[in-house]
Amino acid sequence: MVIQALILLMGFAAQGASEHPFTFRMEITPSSPFQGEQVTANFILESPTEKAVEVEVMKFPEFRGFWSENLTLRQGPMRLMALPGPRKKAMALVGSYSLNSIIGMKMPQIEPMRILIKSFGDSAITLNSEGSAPPFSELPPIPRNLKPYPFSGAVGSFSLLVSQTQIPFRQNQPFLIRAELQGDGNFAEINVLPFALTSELSLISQNNTSGAFMGTPKRKLFEWVLSTQEPSLQDWTPNPFLTFNPNSRSYQVLTFPTFHFVALPETALPQNILRLSSIPFFPVETWKTRRDWTSTLWFWIVQLLFFFLVLGRVLVLQLQLFHTRRLQDPFFHRKLKINRANQALKNQNWEEFLSIASRMSRELIASGKGTSFHPSLSLFIEADNQLRFSPSKTLSVSRDTLKLEWESLSKALKSPHPTDDK
Numbered sequence: 001m002v003i004q005a006l007i008l009l010m011g012f013a014a015q016g017a018s019e020h021p022f023t024f025r026m027e028i029t030p031s032s033p034f035q036g037e038q039v040t041a042n043f044i045l046e047s048p049t050e051k052a053v054e055v056e057v058m059k060f061p062e063f064r065g066f067w068s069e070n071l072t073l074r075q076g077p078m079r080l081m082a083l084p085g086p087r088k089k090a091m092a093l094v095g096s097y098s099l100n101s102i103i104g105m106k107m108p109q110i111e112p113m114r115i116l117i118k119s120f121g122d123s124a125i126t127l128n129s130e131g132s133a134p135p136f137s138e139l140p141p142i143p144r145n146l147k148p149y150p151f152s153g154a155v156g157s158f159s160l161l162v163s164q165t166q167i168p169f170r171q172n173q174p175f176l177i178r179a180e181l182q183g184d185g186n187f188a189e190i191n192v193l194p195f196a197l198t199s200e201l202s203l204i205s206q207n208n209t210s211g212a213f214m215g216t217p218k219r220k221l222f223e224w225v226l227s228t229q230e231p232s233l234q235d236w237t238p239n240p241f242l243t244f245n246p247n248s249r250s251y252q253v254l255t256f257p258t259f260h261f262v263a264l265p266e267t268a269l270p271q272n273i274l275r276l277s278s279i280p281f282f283p284v285e286t287w288k289t290r291r292d293w294t295s296t297l298w299f300w301i302v303q304l305l306f307f308f309l310v311l312g313r314v315l316v317l318q319l320q321l322f323h324t325r326r327l328q329d330p331f332f333h334r335k336l337k338i339n340r341a342n343q344a345l346k347n348q349n350w351e352e353f354l355s356i357a358s359r360m361s362r363e364l365i366a367s368g369k370g371t372s373f374h375p376s377l378s379l380f381i382e383a384d385n386q387l388r389f390s391p392s393k394t395l396s397v398s399r400d401t402l403k404l405e406w407e408s409l410s411k412a413l414k415s416p417h418p419t420d421d422k
Contacts, residue, residue, distance in 0.1 A: 021047045022117055024094075026061075026110070026131035030246075035136045036103045036155030036186045037246040040071075043095040043113050043129050045080065050090040052079045056116040057094070058126065065101060065108030067188035072096040100186035101136050103153045108133050139244055146251055150194040151242040156185015158243045160254045168262045169233065174204055174225050177259065182219045185243070193222050194241040199362045200233055201226050229333065233261035334360070338410050345406065350395060351387060357406060358384035360413070376405045 023046040033039045041063075045055065054077050073095045080090035094115060101108045112129040142151060161180040169175040179193065187210055197203060204225040210218070238256040245252045337356050344353035361377035383397045395402075 020122070020125050021049075021051075022125060022127060023047070023089075024113075024115060024127040024129050026112070026129045028099075028131070028134055031134055033101070033134065033136055034139055034155060034244070034246045035101055035105070036139070036153060036189065036244075037100070037136075038156055038184055038186060039099050039101075041097045041099055041110070042093060044091050045094050045115070045117070045127075046089045046091045047080050048089060050079065050081055051119060052077065053092075054078075054118040055092075055094060056118075057113065058116050059112075059114035061095070061097070061113040061129070062111035063097070063099060063108070064111070065105035066110075067100040067102065067186065069098040070095070071098055100155075100188060103155075103186075103189060106136070106138075108136065140249070142242065142251060146242060146253065149240050149242045149253060151244075151251070152190065152192065152194060154181075154185060154190050154241075154243040155246060156183055156187075156243065157245055157247060158183040158185055158252070158254060160256065162257050165257050165259050166262055167259050168264050169226075169228065170264050171231050172227060172229060174227050177224045177226060179222050179256065180219055181222065184218060187218055187220050190220060194239060195222075195224060196239045197226070198236060199359070199366055200228050200230050201236075202228065202359075232263050235260050334413060338413060341406070342410070345403065350399070350402075353406075354380060354384035354387055354402075357409075376409050379405055 025044055025046070027042045027044055029040050029042075030037075041061070043061070045053075055075055057073070057075055072093060074093065078092050080092045082088070082090045095113060110131075110133045112131075114126065114128050117125045117127060139155070159182050161182055162178070163180070164178065167175060167177060181187070181190065181193070191208060192206070195206075204227055206222070206224050208220055208222045210220045235258050237258045240253050240255040243252050243254060244250075337360055341353050341356040341360075344350075344356065357380040361380045365377055379397060380402075383395060383402065387395055
């Protein structure tokens with residue numbers, strides 16, 4: 001009888017040792033997100049009663065097909081506490097992550113987090129988080145009345161802020177335009193805003209930076225460095241663009257304000273080079289009292305140094321003047337564009353080639369020159385639009401036709417004053 005009781009007690013002890021009161025799960029909110037929507041993944045440790053434990057993270061979760069950002073990660077001693085609500089369990093938050101599924105990833109995966117739990121009087125327990133990524137719904141189709149506006153995959157609640165609409169500029173010199181996107185959403189996937197330029201403006205470079213302060217919404221600053229060959233520019237409003245708001249389950253149109261361009265006066269070059277020189281000129285009497293210096297070697301070395309200083313100064317300013325006049329010459333810029341187009345054509349970079357060719361075609365049409373080339377100009381513009389905006393991203397015109405038309409057009413454009421005759 002005593003032996004049977006001992007066996008029964010050993011069985012209960014083994015059963016208690018094999019079971020543990022903890023549950024480690026992953027909870028994602030919202031539970032039915034759209035592709036690209038920002039969600040929060042919380043890793044929660046639960047027990048039936050309040051308890052003090054020590055937690056050590058043995059393996060961090062892996063997010064495949066997501067942009068992820070760590071919000072909270074707790075290790076070491078912590079206490080599981082009962083919270084008010086329908087759940088009658090004590091819990092503690094081990095980790096929290098902000099996630100955005102990458103647009104186009106239909107089945108993103110989340111590898112579980114593994115933790116080691118130590119509690120007083122019990123042996124250490126290793127747990128993997130339970131739960132998987134929910135199915136992400138595809139974005140609804142764009143309504144017919146909003147299809148003209150471009151959509152680059154921005155999913156979230158956004159607002160567009162432009163602090164400076166008065167843009168000072170100088171002809172043939174770079175100037176800057178800034179716009180800031182604020183709110184909550186998939187900022188990591190938004191690297192370019194639709195920013196269609198007019199024929200008067202040329203894009204030199206573009207950049208973006210992200211950042212947020214504690215308690216403030218996330219933001220992304222976009223910068224465009226532009227230039228123009230025109231002495232004056234008309235007011236310009238960039239095209240609106242679309243974002244998808246998952247809270248309202250609808251598309252939202254974000255609009256730019258109107259930019260007002262203010263032409264600055266050109267800086268005049270100095271006419272008299274001697275005004276900028278620091279060479280001292282002594283009176284004649286002073287030279288007479290120091291004629292004995294003319295017989296020394298140092299006197300002539302100093303004179304040569306002054307001579308080369310003045311000569312170098314003159315040459316530098318002449319080169320600057322020549323370079324400035326060259327940059328202001330439209331024919332020089334036209335030759336640069338032709339060379340860039342030829343290089344892109346040689347490298348089979350059709351997107352860059354058609355972009356340059358279509359921009360030059362629009363400039364010729366706007367100036368009223370080269371009317372006999374209008375079929376070729378229209379061909380480049382249509383081919384560029386087809387390659388840039390069509391979903392298939394394929395050329396609508398054969399490559400040989402584009403090469404022949406470009407050879408004929410570039411030969412005429414190499415003349416300082418192109419005529420209408422081929």
